[in-house]
Amino acid sequence: MAAAHEADLATDGARTGPVRGRAPRSFAWLGTAPFFLFAALFLILPTLTLIAGAFQTPAGDFTFQNIIGLFTPQIIAAYRISIEVSLASAGLGAFLGFFIAYAIVHGGLPGSLRPLIVTFSGVASNFAGIPLAFAFIATLGRIGLVTLFLKDTFDVNIYRYGFNLLSFWGLTITYLYFQIPLMILIITPALDGLKKEWREAASILGASTWQYWRHVGIPVLAPSILGCFLLLFANSFGAIATAYALTGSSLNIVPILLYAQIRGDVLYNPNLGYALAFGMIAITGCSNILYLWLRARAERWQR
Amino acid sequence: MSAPATTPGGRRASRAGPWIVVVLAILYFLLPLVATFEFSLSMLRGVWSFEAYKSVFSDTRFRETFTFSVIAALVTIIVGSLLIVPTAYWVRLKFPKLRPLVEFITLLPLVIPPIVLVFGYLRLYNSSSFLPFTGSANGTYVLLIFGYVVLSMPYMYRAVDTGMAAIDIRTLTEAGESLGANRITVLFKVILPNVRAAVLSGAFLSFAIVIGEFVLASLLNQPAFGPYLALVGTHKAYEPSALAMIAFAVTWACMGLLQLAGRKRTARRVAAPLAVKPNQGSQA
Numbered sequence: 001m002a003a004a005h006e007a008d009l010a011t012d013g014a015r016t017g018p019v020r021g022r023a024p025r026s027f028a029w030l031g032t033a034p035f036f037l038f039a040a041l042f043l044i045l046p047t048l049t050l051i052a053g054a055f056q057t058p059a060g061d062f063t064f065q066n067i068i069g070l071f072t073p074q075i076i077a078a079y080r081i082s083i084e085v086s087l088a089s090a091g092l093g094a095f096l097g098f099f100i101a102y103a104i105v106h107g108g109l110p111g112s113l114r115p116l117i118v119t120f121s122g123v124a125s126n127f128a129g130i131p132l133a134f135a136f137i138a139t140l141g142r143i144g145l146v147t148l149f150l151k152d153t154f155d156v157n158i159y160r161y162g163f164n165l166l167s168f169w170g171l172t173i174t175y176l177y178f179q180i181p182l183m184i185l186i187i188t189p190a191l192d193g194l195k196k197e198w199r200e201a202a203s204i205l206g207a208s209t210w211q212y213w214r215h216v217g218i219p220v221l222a223p224s225i226l227g228c229f230l231l232l233f234a235n236s237f238g239a240i241a242t243a244y245a246l247t248g249s250s251l252n253i254v255p256i257l258l259y260a261q262i263r264g265d266v267l268y269n270p271n272l273g274y275a276l277a278f279g280m281i282a283i284t285g286c287s288n289i290l291y292l293w294l295r296a297r298a299e300r301w302q303r
Numbered sequence: 304m305s306a307p308a309t310t311p312g313g314r315r316a317s318r319a320g321p322w323i324v325v326v327l328a329i330l331y332f333l334l335p336l337v338a339t340f341e342f343s344l345s346m347l348r349g350v351w352s353f354e355a356y357k358s359v360f361s362d363t364r365f366r367e368t369f370t371f372s373v374i375a376a377l378v379t380i381i382v383g384s385l386l387i388v389p390t391a392y393w394v395r396l397k398f399p400k401l402r403p404l405v406e407f408i409t410l411l412p413l414v415i416p417p418i419v420l421v422f423g424y425l426r427l428y429n430s431s432s433f434l435p436f437t438g439s440a441n442g443t444y445v446l447l448i449f450g451y452v453v454l455s456m457p458y459m460y461r462a463v464d465t466g467m468a469a470i471d472i473r474t475l476t477e478a479g480e481s482l483g484a485n486r487i488t489v490l491f492k493v494i495l496p497n498v499r500a501a502v503l504s505g506a507f508l509s510f511a512i513v514i515g516e517f518v519l520a521s522l523l524n525q526p527a528f529g530p531y532l533a534l535v536g537t538h539k540a541y542e543p544s545a546l547a548m549i550a551f552a553v554t555w556a557c558m559g560l561l562q563l564a565g566r567k568r569t570a571r572r573v574a575a576p577l578a579v580k581p582n583q584g585s586q587a
Contacts, residue, residue: 031393032401038386039408041434042449043456046423047415053426100328107321117325123551123558124332126511130532131550134543135335138342145338177335180328231413238416241517241529245536255418262422262522274426277419288414 047281053274066275075257075267079279082237082254085168089175090232094225096176097183104184105191118188121181128178133245136174140165166247174246175236182235183228190224227294234284234291254280336551343544355545364531365546372520372528376513379451380506383459386452388502391463392494395472409460412453421450421522443523450519455509462508466501467494503564511557515550 057063070076104114139146142159150156164170194217202212240255247256254276260266261273346354359365387409394401412420424446430438436446472494479489495502520527532550536543 028393028397032390032398032405035386035390035405036408038449038452039411042424043408043411043415043420043453046420046427049427050419050423096328099324103321103324107324108318109321109325113325117328119558119562120332122561123554126508126558127551127554129515129517130529130536131515131547134532134536134547135339135551138544138547139335139338145341146334177332180331234414238418240416240418241515241533244517245533248537255416258418258422259518259522262418262425273422277422280416280419281414284414284416 050274050277051281053271054278056271056274058269058271066269066271067278069269069272070275070279074252075276078252078254078257081168081252083283085171085175085253086233086237088168088172089179089236090229092172093176093179093183093232094187094229097180097228098187098225100180101184101187101191105188106194117184121184124181125178125185128239129241130245132174132177133242136165136170136177136246140170140173166250168251171243171246171251171253174242175239179232179236182232186228186231187224190221194220223294223297227291230287230291230294234287237284237287238280336548339544339547339551343541343548346541355541356549359542359545359549362542368526368528368531371526372514372516375448375451375525375527376510378448379455379513380509382448383452383455383509384463384502384506387456387459387463387505388495388498389490391460391467392472392490395464395467396476406460406464409456413457417450417454417516417518418522420453421519424450425522437523444525447519447523447525447527450523451509451513451516454516454519455505455512458508458512459505462501462505463498466498466504469501470494470497500564504561507557507561507564511554514553 054066055062055064057065070079100117103109104117136144138144140158140163141147142165144165147158150158165174198216198220199212202216207215238255240253240259243251243253244256244259257266258273258276258280261276265273267273267276343355344351344353346352346358390405394405425437428434428436428442428446436442475493475497476486476489479493480486484492515529515532516527517529517533519525521530521533532543532546535546
């Protein structure tokens with residue numbers, strides 16, 4: 001930072017000449033101070049204080065007891081179902097989103113379809129939270145449109161076959177409503193980078209479609225797809241509003257457990273709450289670090 | 304000729320797959336909307352009516368909470384712009400080396416779940432801390448706004464930074480200064496008008512995020528639209544569907560305006576702000 005200051009001083013002096021040259025020390029860094037102060041106070045410090053709390057006793061001494069305390073059946077089950085829902089919705093979201101994006105980029109469909117679907121994806125990926133839960137209750141709830149349609153038309157009561165909107169699969173299907181559009185939005189640029197010339201070159205050299213995908217398409221796209229998957233995973237892992245409105249507290253996922261803990265200390269140990277939050281940061285943090293690393297790799301092909 | 308593998312026949316055959324994919328996708332995405340709309344119209348038995356909407360609009364709690372959230376969103380946009388626009392400008396102009404750090408910080412809210420963030424606020428800023436935000440009603444409101452600014456930071460910064468990449472801020476600044484303007488004047492009279500479309504894009508996205516936000520508002524005990532939605536969901540049957548349609552319409556409006564704002568200059572780059580993360584290398 002000091003080096004940046006000196007460089008800045010030099011260019012500043014050179015540019016503005018003697019008129020402003022009288023300022024011996026540059027206060028240019030003050031321009032960034034509000035941002036860094038704000039980020040420190042309302043983003044970094046609150047997070048650090050939780051991480052610190054996860055390794056402290058209520059009296060403030062260092063301990064691993066809170067982390068060990070996470071390994072109770074209730075909390076393990078919460079992490080487990082959270083990770084399962086996130087894996088399923090991210091995996092299916094990435095898979096289905098990829099095919100939709102591929103269809104609109106390379107499928108030879110009418111050109112007007114692409115902006116339409118991309119715009120809709122922008123809307124749908126932001127249509128999360130409580131209204132989304134309401135929409136799915138009206139669709140796949142016990143008296144939802146699709147549920148009743150299947151019952152009246154085909155005499156198939158999906159609830160009798162074990163389907164329940166307030167369950168793992170119900171939550172996953174609901175999450176897909178914002179996961180698939182998010183995948184479409186973030187994978188489309190990568191698919192644009194898949195140049196037609198590569199396919200042409202491969203086929204001139206006699207490669208079959210399978211060989212093209214095996215040796216060109218998949219290796220080029222793999223980091224992007226995996227990166228998107230990780231972003232989608234973190235996206236659903238931290239989500240709470242949809243699940244809360246959909247299931248109340250009947251589905252025990254980590255954000256809902258944490259919400260209940262903040263509201264009324266249901267774990268009877270505030271520092272265990274910090275450990276719970278620390279676990280969430282650790283998981284979303286790891287998947288995002290992997291994402292950044294993969295993105296750096298993927299970008300080599302997007303220039 | 305340039306694509307020997309795709310004969311006319313082959314091309315026709317390969318188009319059925321994409322069509323099926325797209326049609327299935329459209330079905331999946333339209334069905335919940337149709338179902339919600341249908342449900343919201345069927346409050347009166349046997350006929351379709353707008354009774355549920357009437358019930359929603361006549362609820363004073365709806366008007367109060369919706370107004371509260373609209374105002375909170377507007378305040379968030381103003382505070383966020385005042386924080387992000389000068390920072391993005393200053394960092395690009397003076398400290399280009401700091402740009403990756405600033406960018407990393409602005410992306411952190413995507414890593415730290417909002418519920419963890421607000422939990423941190425509650426621990427750090429309780430009534431006995433050095434900054435007792437939650438000790439007073441006004442302080443809690445300020446904390447809510449700051450939290451919303453943090454949540455909208457990834458989108459706001461990306462949009463504004465992309466907008467600044469599209470104009471030559473250095474030349475514009477020098478031109479302004481050689482005409483006698485100081486840095487503040489340059490920022491507000493020269494730079495800001497040039498990145499207006501980008502700021503608007505960030506603003507509409509922030510609005511869409513804040514208007515129905517639940518966790519922060521709920522845990523900071525604010526009378527916002529999100530907690531109201533959750534409450535209605537637990538004890539009403541048809542009103543939630545009407546509210547979902549209203550929320551969807553608001554999101555559409557935001558995204559539509561975003562598209563309009565983005566079309567002016569950096570159409571493709573700003574049109575999908577969520578796509579900016581994987582894009583950034585190609586823009587840098």
